[in-house]
Amino acid sequence: MRDTILRGGIVLDPESGFQDTADVLIRGNGIEEIGRDIRARGAEEIEVDGLYVLPGLIDMHVHLREPGQEDKETIETGRLSAVKGGFTSIVCKANTGQIIDRPEMVDFIHFRAEETPGPNVFPVGAVTKSLKGRWLAMIGEMARAGVVALSDDGSSVYDTEMMREALLYAKRFNLPVISHTEDTTLTEGGSINAGFISFRMGLEGIPAESERIHITRDCLLARDTGAKLHIAHCSTRKGIEEVKKAKRNGIDVTVETAPHYFALNEEAVGDFETNAKMKPPLRSEDDRQAVVKALKEGDIDIISSDHAPHTIPDKDTVFELASFGIVGLETTLSLIITYLIEPGTISPLKAFSYITYKPADRLGLDKKGRLREGFDADITVIDMNREVIFDTFVSKGQNSPFRGKRLNGRAEYVFVGGKIVLKRGELVYG
């Protein structure tokens, strides 16, 4: 394979804080050199003048749907969608049609992901068998097969004793447990945030406390067991405060939010817009501001898309019957740029830390998340000023409240393991 030189871009490495105009030399599957005026005989030159060169983006919350729900997404279409959105590594959740709760399912994901070039896929294993919350999944065997975390995401582990034992058991294999944090007795029948809007639309509400109660519970259990805990898709001010408190008490907990929680509030549900229906639901403007503030101050650790593709019939129905979730792989980067970086709220270095080294470190992904010599040549090159309007997505899922909206910034080039998979914003096949 020929060497590649990315010439003249603004190189950003969020972990070290490096930000300067430099060239990047890719050799084989690694980053060989970063510096000024790099020379390498026979190397392919790519001019990236004025573009930002970043460590490959990492999304630690993706629903790939395969196996079992291939009408919504496949591992292949999900990976293509990820490339389009600038991601070089994605972490897929276990709540597929057939649940990822045993090692052969993990092998299957790896097998499918190796069939075509594209982003690395790191599977998450289930905490409990069939996500039923009654019996531990084959955690040790899945750890050997290569899962990077455990989660019943899509459902919460409702039984407190089960959650406690799962944390203890997961600790033995050094795996973080990702908590979906939903007190289902409070959310049953609910489809949007509880409050004035749910009254106006005549819909059952989902109160903010449903999230907070399980965050509090799981933080206490993590303290007791000493296990690693990660809170998925945090959407409320109260939830963020609970995590902050837990961190102050020395609990090994991290927390993520999703772009829609800083870009939108409950008003986006408008009059029964099913493409703005997700779990947890879009919250109040006060909650949205709390999410932005927490990202600014570093109280949230990670941004993940919670990419949840659905078919048209899943969404083209009565609001209460419509599926929860929106696609996010292709919009996350633009939303971070448009809503966090452009208004000057958060510096690029800080904003990109949430989708590079922070998720890599939390999941212990080797040689990922940094743009530095000796690390994998997973690289994303971004045009921050490029205007984008999403009409359709590469993902099978077209369910997004951001369709048709004017946003800024997109991925221009993506390299995974030194191989180019996105060129001038277009997918490179084969």
Added chain:
Amino acid sequence: MGRVFFIDMVLRSKDLIGTQYLTEDEIEEILTTAHTFTEIAKRTVKKVPALRGRTVVNIFFEPSTRTRTSFELAAKRLSADILNINVSSTEPAYGETLTDIAKTIEAMNVDFVVVRHPMSGVPHLLAQKITSSVINAGDGKHEHPTQALVDLFTIRQLKGYIEDIKVAIVGDISHSREAKSNIWALTKMGAKVNLIGPPTLIPPGIERLGVKIYYDMSDGLKDADVIIIAPVEMTEGHRYLLPSLREYARFYCLTRDRLNNANDDCIVLHSGILKRGIEIDPIIAEEVYDDIIHQIENGTAVRMSVLYLLSFMHKSKLNNGESRKKE
């Protein structure tokens, strides 16, 4: 009906989805027009040709007698053709996607679709997909606009005015679409609204509309000119909300003692099946029965008014050159 014919585009939408989407002027126009229609019921020939040749379809995904009959009568008195479709939850058609239902209706070239559905938002979604006028006859816990307009009409008929009138709504506000439509409409028309019920049956955030909330019934009924009873039920979903109907009655049944807190000439409205002994003392129920009968009588006039006014939206659409396949 002299002035009715001068109406020019008083409604802004081709549909009636909820009172929350109506302006004060629109409510006013519907009530005024309804008044001119009350006279028709007193004639020997109870029919005017206003909607001759137009088609109204009642699609009910939930059983209803009063509302469906009221719409049917309204359509017939306006000389429209009417079709009733009842879809019970056991029929395969119940599982049809909304788009399919909408396409089927569109292909039938009807002018009005009156729809009732157990889930909130169905009329709204349907209205976006078809060119016919959609009238919400009750959707989930969302709205039941024509019933609220009937209540407003009755209040004005019996009291003479709506502005500044004191209305107490008692019962399960959270699950009552009639109550919700009433709250929107009454507050828009300047009425003072008290909500009375146990905290579990009052929706969160509703104070934003300027209503007052009372958990004690006697306090809430003080100086009321109108009492509207929102039906209370005990279903599986209510087991968290109420211990029993008996206990509910203990605190929220309209008794003589409680009624004495209201104004002497207070009227009582109820749009469904009266639960005597639970929502209202049986003796009081007999005394206020006339009010409720007025309410039912007015139902037809108000629904005629709605159909009539919405029919102008069709014509104006034609004039604007917008496509309407059928005509």
